[in-house]
Amino acid sequence: MKTWIDGALQGQAEAYEQLVTQFRGMALAVAYQKLGDTFLAEDVVQEAFTEAFANLSKLDKPDAFPGWFKVIVERQCYRLMRRKQHGTVPVLEIEDVIQEENQAHNPEEQALKGEVHRLLRDSISNLPTSMQLAVELFYFQGYSLKEMSEFLGVNVPALKKRLYDARSRLRRSLPVADVISVFSDLYEGGKGMLHIMNGDHAADRLRQSGIQGEILVWRELYTFGPITKNMRNEKERSERAQYLEHHLGIPQTEYLKIKQLEQTLKSFHQHEEIVLWFEYDLYDQAMLSYLLHYFREQDLKNTKLNLLCIDNYPDIEHFRGLGQLTPSQIGRLSGTWHVMGAEEIQAGSEFWAAYASSDIQDHKDYLLKNTSVLPFAHAAFKAHLSRLPSVSNGLGIIEQSTLEAIREGVNSPYPLFKHVGDQLHILGMGDLEYWAHLKRMTEEPHALLQLSGVQAFPNFQQHHDEFRHAVFSLTELGIQVLNGEVDWALLRHDTSYTSWIGGLQIGEEEDKLWRWDTVNGNVVIL
Template sequence: MLHIVNGDSFAAKLRKAVPDADILVWRESLYEGPLSVSFTDPKTREARARYFTDLGVPAGQFEHFTSEQEQKLEGFRAYSQIVLWFEYDLYDQAMMIYLLQWFARHNLEKVRLLLICIDSFPGIEPFRGLGSLTPQQILTLMGTWEEVTGEQLELAVRAWNVYAGDNPAELFEFIRGDTAALPFLKRALECHLKRLPSLHNGLSAVLESALIGIRDGIDSPAALFLKISDQWLDYGLGDVQFWRELNDAARCEKPLIVRRGGALPGFGNDNTGASVKEIRLSLTPFGETVLAGKVDQVAVNGICTWFGGLFLSGKGPVWRWNQELGTAVYKK
């Protein structure tokens, strides 16, 4: 039996619970960076390698991890059963639909494909994910997985095509349809659309929430991260991703915030050490103006960001999220 899991933290605990478990850790975040429907084509792989190298991932490490996981995946017929372990948030749901659609395109032959995907666990509130469980708690989940159905595979293929595609309108139409076969997919993809710059002020939902927190007196990055990650549990937001949001907000053409104490750390750095504890955050006058909806962040500072397979750049027009109508629109 092969266990495909969502990160090193959970993998370590699963190994403690089941010492002889054969585990493939899926390390590649599909929440960020360039994507395409084909995904493993040379152009996309090269673009993703450049993206993560620019973020501080050591040169060659990205290629090593991705090559290793793809080779392990290609050898899936060596196993009679494969269990996918995932949770409810966007970070995991993006991985899950990629893997399900990958298996949908391959002849499983006699391999049984199994899935466990949860959004809660008795006695844990809020439930932040599989990595928060103890080995003893993980043991109670063993055998509770269910066989993946044809309906789930077909839904994952359609979900990946719109998530890794470049048209948010098609993604919006997809989530208006029936996604019950993968019960956490709809709300995860709704969160994904809210990552688009808002029609109101050009801020993503997460960045706007962060600026509101700073305005309301949370000047500690660590405290702000805890608040935002709890507020937006369905994102599965990691500290490195959040630090990058704050760093970008501080170093754009007209900064939204001021960091006192230096830049927040990136990949491979100590993200909970003294450097983070010493940093203090505050809004700039421009940040206050944007937050009030009097000026548009994209129109002033521009944008250069991937949202699944959609790349937004320049100062407009771009795809945006209309909170009042709950839909994606293409406007200045």
């Protein structure tokens, strides 16, 4: 918001356009509610924007623009009403915004749908004014609850209550089995929306929630294996596929299905809106940044890009991800996303460029950037770098936490995964990734751990029931490293093992100089 206001004050045409695009629909809804005439509402909104831009320098706080502009719209309405000598303004039907591209495709179906929509509009006109406006802005205009709250000066819970009450009343008045289906061609769902998220479990919950629209589950693991800025390079993609198959057991054919996802993503212009569903941890932030890097290079045209990114949920003490939520809980998140501006998209692209860089200086520099426009980016990037060998003993944060847990007596695989996963929840680490780290810690000639009771680790293709009963113990070297007597990273340079932390390749000669300072929270180049 501040970027748009500052740009408009400097006379930037693009900033004016952003403000008009963002608030025109809301303004029209408010004006129509007052005047009951589409053409008069258009005139009022045009006058309101003229007045707002002329007085923009009087606005003390940019974040106050939505409410301030609403007051201007209402004032323009009252001026017009006085000029026209309207004593009262009747509440008329909401303008029909549902236009089928091909009315003749299925005449009977179109006639039935048209009748239902007519009944819907008639029923909406009988709702209290506050409910009418909420329905208009949310379902017909497509604004999120957060945007509506800022514009109307009404808190989000109150708006949710209005929409709930409106649906309840409509359910009683409309002769249809499921009133939500009536709205399926409007904002909350329908063919116009694409939801992008990770995790099939969370996607299933989203489908069950009643939120309509197409769902694209993005299946990638940007926290493991070789990463480059352009992940679509065929040669590097093939090398990544081989690496993931070797270390995680993911068949190359399975991984290369990412090409199909990319083809689906390319057709994003078929959708009026995209909602990115992500969380606070490194796993999600890396994926989000990759997608924002992609969208920054595209011409979005009329497609609206939205973001829902959370680190908590009411009544869930230890929130770890959307997969924890029930369909009903996910349903309550509907509309709480916000439209992303150019500044946010650019910030996501910068995260990815730094994360995927093979130059340690780019990673260091990113830590110094102001990333507040993406509130979870800094903590996630810091967690990313904490995986580097530490200055004290050459262990990354995953190895350090694992050895400490085993020393404390947590020595079987699944309790160990839960313990370390909870402690390092900022990483968002999955079990396959963790098993790969554990396996590396048991490998000779510099093994930190000894595994008893089983010979093999599970992977993408193989799940061993006996692995549950395995026991880990510290080797003599593991104890020495944990005590800071030996530097594990220096020892491992004698082997040919190579790993990646983002775009940084660990195992090359120069990375002996890269260390993470756990005390000061920064990268040290020795």
